[in-house]
Structure formats: C-alpha cells, structure tokens
Amino acid sequence: MDILYSIYEVAWFVLIVAAGIAALEGYFYYHFKLYGKKWFMAVSAVFFPLAAVLLCRYLGLVEGGGLGRVWAWFFIAQVLINLFFKHIVKGRFSLPYMLLAPAFTGLALLLVYPFVFQIYLSFHDLKLTTIMAWKNTGRLPFAGIQQYINVFTTSPLSEITFWTLLLRTLLWTFTNVFFHVAGGFALALLLNNEIRFKGFYRTLLVIPWAMPQVVAVLAMRGEFHSQYGFINIMLGKLAAAFPALAALGFGPVQWLSDHPLATCTLINIWLGIPFMMVVILGGLQSISSSYYDAADIDGASYFQKLRYITLPLIRPVLMPAVTLGTVWTFNNINVIYLVTGQSGGTEQADILVSALYKAAFTYNRYSYSAAFAIVIFAMLFFISVFYYAPTFGRGNLGIRGSLRGKVISPSSPARG
Amino acid sequence: MDKKTIRHRRKKLVKYLLIHAVIIAVVVICVYPLLRIFSISIRPGDRVISADLSLIPSGAGIAAYLRLLQDTLFLRWLWNSLIITIATSFIGVSLASTAAYAFSRFKFPGKKTGLILLLSTQMIPAGMLILPLFLMIMKLGLMNTYLGMIIAYSVSSLPFSIWILKGYYDTIPRSLEEAALVDGTSQLGAFYRIILPLSTPALSIAFLFNFTTAWNEYLVARVVLFSSRQYTWTLGLFELQGQYITQWGMFAAGSMLVTVPVLIVFLYSSKWLISGLTLGSVKG
C-alpha cells in the first residue's frame, strides 16, 4: 500500500510538473500568436496578475495584507511584458523561445534566488554574532566591498596565499581534466573496435562512475594506505624484485601524509575517466562510417584518420563535456574532503573551494565565504567566456571547413 | 598473395589480443575497489581496513546483508530513490532535448548568452546554496516531499544534458530535416521523427548522467527530507555512519546493493549507445 501510494505521489508530481510546463507554454503561445488581437492588452492585464496573486495566496507565499502590493507588481510586470511582445517581438522566434522556456524557467526558479541571496550576503556582514539580530530584525550591517578585499588580501589557509592557492587549483583542474579526456579518449577508441564482449567491458569500465562516489573514494583511499594499501604493497614488491629501481629511491610512499594532493588527483582521475569515456564513445557514434571508408580508399594512415576525421568530428560533443568538466573539477570538493579526512584534515591538499567551505562551515564567516563564492564564480565565468566562448561560435563552421579541405565530404562520390 | 593474407590475419589477431589485454587491465583497475568493498561487506567485525589482501576474508558471511534488509528500511529507501530518479531522468531528458534543439537549429537573439548562462549555473560552489535552498523549500512548503527533489534534480542536470545534446544535434546534417520539411512535415515533426531517433547515443548519455546524478545525490536530499520513511538510500545509508563508529559491514553491503541498479541501467543502455548514423542512414 505504501508503495502504491508513493507511485501515486510521484505520478502526481510528474503531472504537476507537466501542468506547470503546459501553463508556461500556454502563456508564451498566447503572447507570441495573439499579440495582434484588439483585446490582447486588456485581457492579459486583467487575467494574468490575478492568476499569479491567487497562486501565491494558495502556496502561502504572501500573507493577506501583502496581496494588494503583490498584485500591483504583477500588474506592472504584465503590462511591460505585453508592450514588449506587441511592439518588439511581434511573434518572431516563437518556436525556439517556446522550446527553451521550460528549461530556463526551471533554472531561474532554482538558481536566481540563491544567487541573489549570496550577492546580498557578500555585501553585508553575517557572522556568528550578527546572525540572531538578522533573524529577528532582518537587518545586517552593511560592509561594502570589505568582504571582497578580504578575499584577496587574507588567505583562507595558513601556509599559502590566495594567489598560490589559485595556482594550485588551476593546476589541479588542468591535470584532472587532461587525464580524464586522454584516458577516456583512449578507452573509447579501444572500445569502438569490433571486438567481443564490448557491452560487458563497457559496463565494467563505468564502475567508478556508477558506484556511489563516497564509497568509491573511501575504497580507493584504502588502496593508498602506506602499509596495507594495494599500491604500496605492489611498489614494495617491485622494489624488492628490481633492486636497481629501489636504489633510485623507488619504493613504497606515504601517500596520504606526504603527498595528499597527488593522491587526491590520482583518485579523482580514476573516478572521472569513465564519464568522459561514455561521452566520447557517444561522440564516436556520431561519425558516419563513410568518412572512414573514403579515407581508407585514399590510403590514409590510422593517425591521419584520427587527426583529420575523428578529432574534429567529435569536437561538438567533446567540448561541452570538457568545459563542464573543467568547471566541475574546479569546484569539486568531494574527493579532497573524503581523502584528507572529514574533520578538516591537512591543508596541503586544499583547493579554493575546499578552503571556502572551511571558512563557511567551520568558521561561520558567511559573508566572507559568500564573497569568496562570488569571486570563484566570476573567475570561472571569465575563463569560460574568454577561452571557450569563441570556440562555440566557430565550432560548426570550423569542423565543416576543415573537413572539406582535408578529407572528403560525405556527399562526394569517393567510392566511384 | 596467400602469405600476405596470413600475415594480415596474424597482424589482426595480435591487434585483437592486444586490445583485449589493455581493456582487461583497465577493467581490473576499475573493478578492484568494488571487490574490496565486497570483501568488507562479508568481513565480520565492521573493519574497513584489513592487512590481508585476500578478497574472501576468514569468517566471511552475509550477516551484514541480512541485518541491512531486516533491521533497517533499506528496501524502502531504495524504492524511494528509484522512483525519484526515474521521474527525474525522464523530465530532465525531455526538457533538455527540446531546449537543445532550439540551440542547435535556430538563430535567435540571446542564443550565445543563453548557452553561457547555462554553463554559468554550474559555477557557483554547490555547498553555498544549502542555506538559500533550505529557506526556499521551506517557503514553498516542499519539505519532506519528493516534488521539491524531482524539480531540483531535473533542473540541476539540465545544463549538461542540453549542451551534450546540442553538440550532438550539430553533427547531424541539416539536409536530412530539410528533405522532410520539403515533404510537408512541420519543424517539430522533423525533430521528433528524424533528429530524436538519430540521437539515441546522446540521449542515452544524458539519461545516464541524469540517472547517476539523481541516484547518488546527497546534499539536496539532506536539506529536503527528514523522516526516515521518506529517505533516499543515500540518507539512509549514511545513517549507519557515526562520528567514530561506523557499521562498515552494513555500509559496504548497502553500497554493493545500490551499485547494482546503476550497472543494470548501464548494461541496458549499451544498445542505445549505438547510433543510427553508423548504420548508414546518412549515406542516402
């Protein structure tokens, strides 16, 4: 019975989501298609603000007294929206915008409020001693840009400065993403051959991704243990078998205490490769075999095919994964947190985000950490806008262009 | 001529064996930690580290599995996770597939900005969103319900899904749709009949991504859910973890059990990872 109930519950939720999307699409459809009607302005100015206010009332978002004010806001907004659709949009681009509307509304719903909240905090001073006053009066002391100055001048860690930490974070990000892509690419190429047990291999290879991350990291951490970990046992055996290597200083390593960051990196690489592998494997599927057939006839070598067909053609699929992978790795705290100890651990493996969490959660410097988070956001934003954005723009053209020049386009009768 | 084919065949065989050898080596690296967890789950005495490397420890038994299934609500948690994850994946993928189509095939003002906005949603460190998220869920009255989680999950993996699908749609030649449009199909019809079937690899990647993310999610679940009947398995399993003492046997047993559904999904998705493209529909 319980289970039946939860099915109903979820079906109901899916229905709510669907109804929400339908309402949204209806709203847009009305504005895109009926903007020319005489009654357009009047009907929408009456109907939509009223509906919105009723919805807010039903959800309990506003108390009885605030309803009038809320209605006024909705009314003004609706009039502006109407004018916008009637005189500027005039029904153009209706299809793409309606396709995008549900996704972007969802994102706005979930992320705009938290983001604005963070910005608000970062210009004020919220810490342990002001938190109660904030709760009771809703007011916080204004701090201007002091929190931002603190981000750059004081270091969240004791041994290294903010800038060194930034450098370390960049290095961590680059190393991880590089090996994720390289490893994923190599595996995907191997799996893309006509071999037996392909599906079976593929399933086993994604285990690091499929396993709950916490468990995966804790298991790997055990393998790095200085005495009982698999890695050091193997290193020890190797050093014993080849004394020449041992003479060069080769042997068991105290991974966790002497090289915590390297350990984190190795574990994170292990975790991330399967994901890239699957993405690249999907990308390889998007390449029509006719390209390779044509190249074979021209006598192209394996590496030429790789360079001039495979790489450029999986780029549209690979680039998003690499870009997002970079952002995720930059902000990834799980591995570091789990490897260096949940109680704070050593600072030798901290990157920007893990230092940020320490400031926020162990020292309760909420405003400082909000400013810190905004700085991280801004850095990532500028990196992607300046570095990646141009590559999207010319992404398609670039591939098509280079293909025409280098190999043969699929429509050309190379077979003849 | 004959010798040449033999040499060719031998070369092919060597290549074939080599590929298998490399893949098997990597498979071992990937699977080994899972085997270690398995050995923890059947090891008596809740020990997480062991000095011996043998995978079947002495005194092994399935006591931890039995305790997990009998003494806790594990099956219930698994079920909660499953329905949330499946609902999330379907909503997420369907929203993303249409949005990505807009980005791939249309020119409209704000297209580039939209793409960058999508990316930028991933740039705020997630832990910083806990407090505002709590306040929001609270106000909307979604505490302890699945709805809040389904919305949060399906939205939070949208950016990746949209981007990967857009990249994939971009590689599908426009000529295919144009032919259909000439035949009188609507734009949406062309999307539904031509683009979607051709994009199964990307759709399944997006589905897998949505599935694993929602399946393993902890932060949002922790904020939203507070009664143990409503827990997802992540919350339930972490209930076994104390400040010092963790019931590692049951924890490992639970980890083994929750990995199984994901592996099934991956195994099943294998056939969807093969595109119609390679089967030759572009050649025409």
Next chain:
Amino acid sequence: MCLCAFVPLCLCFAACSKPKPPSDAASIVLWEQEDAQVAPYIDFVLDAFKKLPENAGVEITRTHYQTEDLRSQFQAASLAGVPPDLLLGPSDTAGLYAVSGFIRPVDGLIDVSRYNKAVIQAISLDGKVWGLPVSNGNHLMFFYNKKFVKSPPKDTDELFNFCAGEAPRQKLDFCLAFDLGEPFWLAPWLGAFGGWPIDNKTPALDTPAMRSAINFYLDLKYVKKYVPPECDYNCMDSLFKEGKTAFIINGDWALSGYQSHFKKNFGLALIPKLSKTGLYPTPMVSGKYFMVSSGVKPEKLELIKRLLRFYTSRENQIRQFKELQRLPALREASEAPEITGTEISRVSMEEISKGKPMSMATEMRAVWDSARNYLGLAMSKKLSVEDATRKMQQNADSKIAEMNR
C-alpha cells in the same frame, strides 16, 4: 483511456494529502547525531516517557543527522524559524549555537548542581550552562588485548619495554595503535608534559610542552616505530580488532564494541603515566548533552523540563550505562553500586578524574584546525618542531581574529 482514469485519481490523492501543520504544544522534535547502535536506546527511553500517565498525547519525533549535517541543518532551520526543540549531541558545537543565540541556557530550567562538575564545566561558557549532560566521558582510554598482554603497563617505560621485547616476539605488526594526526589524541600527552591547548579563550600552542609532545610523537613514529605511521581512526581500529597490535588508545565510545569483539581477552587500563615527567596523560573530558533551542515556546518548556529530568533520572542513567557503557552524568547515579562495582567503570571513572574538561569556546575550532595542520607538517618532517609550534600559535591567533572581526 488509462490516463483519463489516472488523472482524477491523482487529483483525489492530492486533495487528501495536504500536509499537516507541524509541532503543537504536545509534540517534541529531537535531532541527534548518535552512532546507529544508540538509537534503540534513545527510542526506548522516549517511549517509556510517553507511557507515563501525565504525558498522554505527547508525540516525540527523533531525527538522525550526521555530525556535520546536524550543525548546518540546525543553523538553517533556526534561521528559517523552524528549529527542532531539542538537540542531543556533543559539546563542541554548543559554543557556536550559544554565541549565535540558537540555544538557551539550561541553568534556570534544571538544577545543574546535581550533575558531575567536570561534565558541567565542559558545557559552560561565560558563566552559563548551555546543555544538560546525559553522559559523562567521551574521553580516551587505554585498551589492551589480553592474548598478548598479561598485565597492563603502569608507565611509558614499562610500555616501551614491552614494545621492544615482547611485541616483536609475539609477531605483532605494531605495539600500540593510535591516530598520530588527530590533535584530540595529542591532548592527553600534551597534558602529561604539563601543557594544555587552550587557556580560557586564548590558544596556548607555542609552548615547551607542545614541543616535547611533538618530539615524543616523532620518536614514536621514526625512531622507536612502535606506532603505525599514517594510521587514521578506521586503520587503528582495524589493526587492534585484527590482533595486529597489543594496545590502542581510543575513546569510551568504543568500549562496548571491543568488549563484544574480544570477550575474555578484553582489557582496559589507564593511559600509562609518562615516565619522563611522572605525570598522567590528561584526556579531554566532555559528554553528550541535550540542548534546548531558543525557539521553544514558553508553554512547551514545562514538557521539555519533564523529559530532560526523566531522561537523566537515576534509573535511566544506570540503564544507559548497562546498555551503552556510558557513564552517568548525574552524580547520584554515578555513586550507585551498579556503577562503582564494575572494573570497567572504575577504570573509566579514574581516567575521567585524570582528564580535563574540553572547552566549548568557539575559539577551540581554530585551535583544532591549526594544531592538526601543523602537527601534520611536523610529523612528515616538512617543518621543524620549533617552526611548527610557532606557526601553530600564530595561525590559531589569526584565525580567531578573523572570526571575531
């Protein structure tokens, strides 16, 4: 067709399943972060409380969180105006809640003089008592495996003698297991060298005692090699359980686990006296506490008072000891024959009397983090002991300054 039937059905369900408004005067929400095996005990006591005639209709909801989650959730819920009524947890986050005003002092609610002095001291800040102790301890002790050790060492000389002679003969991997990286385990030794990490609210880390304690550690790790290097909690626990070491220094929370694991080979003793100074190591002592949210309405306080008094009654305190091996915080109960009569509780009590209360000041956080970081650097020989302690102090000072700025 199917869908048509489905939609109205869903609508019906949605109409019926409107959420009930939470918490009225007769319901208590309790959040805890105990290890999983403690939950049945808590539920048992809460049920017994509900069965009392005067508590008819009372509802108690217990929710478990992990230590870190409990803190972040409690803060968020307090800000949102929907905090739980009671928290059950250790004292180290109490300072945080007290300073931010999320919990209220219990002095006025309950007569705290009836509880052991040290455990009350550990929850006192600025002259107020911020929680009601339910157990006494959380302190480190010295466990040994009787299979290897006939009689426990009285001081470190005896211990090292055993480690040098007997331990290799018994083919032990290591002699003594404990976490060399966690400052909580350093505190007893620091005390034995005559120091203590915090003095009122000021860190005292750059001291001769700290330098001696770290040198003692370095000697154990690199020269004597009696203690496993790079061994965290789970590692040391496994080593001891597998019989790879003869001794372990671990907290009282591990008592019942070791007892049931080793049965007749279970041995418990005081942490050996440090021969060099002739002083006993001083483990940090605190306990588990009930904390009362400042959001609790006055009309509910009476009920909460009753619950707290019932939970820490003499009878329940003794039951708690029997089931969880946790020492009572109520003085009357800790003098009961059930407690003083057994060897284990006698040793445990004596260890507590050697220990010092753990400070609940928020400054402690900076001390822990700074000590952990520089202890790690000194132990991996990336910094000299002198540099490490100097920087440890500087860093703790600057963290505190930043926190209060």
